Amino acid sequence: MKQLPIYVLSLFFILACSSERKELFKETDAFIKSLEVFNESYGVIGGGNYSITTTDGRYKITPFGRLIKIKIQENPNQKKYEELKIDFANYYQNDDRVKKIFIEKNGPLLIDCGR
Numbered sequence: 001m002k003q004l005p006i007y008v009l010s011l012f013f014i015l016a017c018s019s020e021r022k023e024l025f026k027e028t029d030a031f032i033k034s035l036e037v038f039n040e041s042y043g044v045i046g047g048g049n050y051s052i053t054t055t056d057g058r059y060k061i062t063p064f065g066r067l068i069k070i071k072i073q074e075n076p077n078q079k080k081y082e083e084l085k086i087d088f089a090n091y092y093q094n095d096d097r098v099k100k101i102f103i104e105k106n107g108p109l110l111i112d113c114g115r
Helices: 004-020 022-037 078-091
Strands: 059-064 067-072 100-103 109-112
Touching (some): 022 059, 067 078
Antiparallel strands (some): 059 067
């Protein structure tokens, strides 16, 4: 019984994070699906023409090659990128299309969809 508040708080935290990043995951999914279905790659110069900024203005998503770059727009720091990496690692943990999720030096987050 004493553990019930811990479970409730954990569930609340997970739901809050996922709803905050719901659009980010949706847009990232669309790029990954596009790589799988339509594009072999977005090219070396990349998909700058395909960049999307979330409606809340917090994230910019840009595909290039077989990578998806996610840049935090507001007050980026290493801690925020680490939290984002954990959320994406959990979200894509059973998705074979995603090979690796990592943070470039001083950000941004990269999702590797290599073959």
